[in-house]
Amino acid sequence: MTVSNIQVSETPLVLYTLRRADDALVLGHRLSEWCGHAPILEEDMALANMGLDLLGQARELYSYAAKVEGRDNDEDKLAYLRDVRQYRNLLLLEQPNDDFARTMVRQLFYSAFADLYWRAMMKSSDQTLAAIAARSEKESAYHLRHSSEWIIRLGDGTEESHARAQAAVDHLWAFTGEMFAVDESEQALIHKGVAIDPATLRPLWLKTISDVLAEATLALPSSEWMQQGGRSGRHSEHLGHLLSELQYMQRSFPGLTW
Amino acid sequence: MVVGAERPEPQQRAWDAAASVVDPEIPVLTIADLGVLRHVAVAGDRVEVAITPTYSGCPAMNMIALEIELALAREGFPNAKVRTVLSPAWTTDWMSEEGRRKLKDYGIAPPEPKSSRRALFGVQEIKCPQCGSANTELLSEFGSTSCKALWRCKSCREPFDYFKCH
Numbered sequence: 001m002t003v004s005n006i007q008v009s010e011t012p013l014v015l016y017t018l019r020r021a022d023d024a025l026v027l028g029h030r031l032s033e034w035c036g037h038a039p040i041l042e043e044d045m046a047l048a049n050m051g052l053d054l055l056g057q058a059r060e061l062y063s064y065a066a067k068v069e070g071r072d073n074d075e076d077k078l079a080y081l082r083d084v085r086q087y088r089n090l091l092l093l094e095q096p097n098d099d100f101a102r103t104m105v106r107q108l109f110y111s112a113f114a115d116l117y118w119r120a121m122m123k124s125s126d127q128t129l130a131a132i133a134a135r136s137e138k139e140s141a142y143h144l145r146h147s148s149e150w151i152i153r154l155g156d157g158t159e160e161s162h163a164r165a166q167a168a169v170d171h172l173w174a175f176t177g178e179m180f181a182v183d184e185s186e187q188a189l190i191h192k193g194v195a196i197d198p199a200t201l202r203p204l205w206l207k208t209i210s211d212v213l214a215e216a217t218l219a220l221p222s223s224e225w226m227q228q229g230g231r232s233g234r235h236s237e238h239l240g241h242l243l244s245e246l247q248y249m250q251r252s253f254p255g256l257t258w
Numbered sequence: 259m260v261v262g263a264e265r266p267e268p269q270q271r272a273w274d275a276a277a278s279v280v281d282p283e284i285p286v287l288t289i290a291d292l293g294v295l296r297h298v299a300v301a302g303d304r305v306e307v308a309i310t311p312t313y314s315g316c317p318a319m320n321m322i323a324l325e326i327e328l329a330l331a332r333e334g335f336p337n338a339k340v341r342t343v344l345s346p347a348w349t350t351d352w353m354s355e356e357g358r359r360k361l362k363d364y365g366i367a368p369p370e371p372k373s374s375r376r377a378l379f380g381v382q383e384i385k386c387p388q389c390g391s392a393n394t395e396l397l398s399e400f401g402s403t404s405c406k407a408l409w410r411c412k413s414c415r416e417p418f419d420y421f422k423c424h
Contacts (some may be wrong), residue, residue: 042398042408049400056314060344131345135314138347138424146399 177226293352
């Protein structure tokens, strides 16, 4: 049995909201993959907790996107019935967990951004987005603290943990530029005061990352070449595998409920 | 014997019913103690209740909404509607003094208003809810539910939950 993909009318506000919803869902799903596999029990719970925060953010954002679109889509359809090319998340967030260092560096890069981003978005002229931002920035601040502490422990730890943490930083660095890029669709919302320009946050983000890496005795990469594509649906091969697991149930048993 | 004691106004009855609902994860706390219950409006036999989630993904919210509807139905308001209000975002500052005391008696350290979540690597001083000692250490930033962290008392050696300042 096949279930066809839904169509979404991507007006600037719908697209904007979907992008943030996809970010939260994809990273939340990645974190949930650690459940039962984390190095220690406390960390297993921490990763699941952060994943839960992100899943909650995703639900609010998807529901709002569906409401703004005003057709018969809802949070579940948006999450389960769009294919890879319709997903709008950052490439950084779909990168596989790999080892614990890579998972935590990915978290640090994103949380340091999300913390600043949602705090700035609390001033959005869009009431719903401002409310979601107020909720999310508190959670992001906590995720940032947790991932920072881990990176310092790993970087300033053993030879092995240092090498792995540095490899993770170097590997994921090229995916960080996409967080600060905007296209025409988003530019229109920035002009209206609905969205904020993420490029203005980069100096602060870089300061946080530099401070944490310095404390962790890790080197900040100097490369400026950045990979992009996720925001317009051009993804790495990893997202397809993630979605096949995330969407399996609804694709195989359409409309299934618990 | 009290005869014909005046029944409370519908507004008060509805509020009391909704406010009696407890957090399924921390059953000593009512949603009023937590500050999750924001607003109760009565119009005829219809009641609209507004609640604010503690955390985005808190799974207890669905159950709390259901419990509110049941509590109101028992009190004679079968048409209750619960809606979620995100703004302003919930904060532990909304927890009542009574709530903090109940938490502590239950063995959970109440949120410390002074511990700044912005201080990335700041030292937090959390008192053991068992013996009151400040000689405690953080075991994990994340505990058994979204709203708690796991600590241990170095004086009485007991582990305990800390309701995170948020």
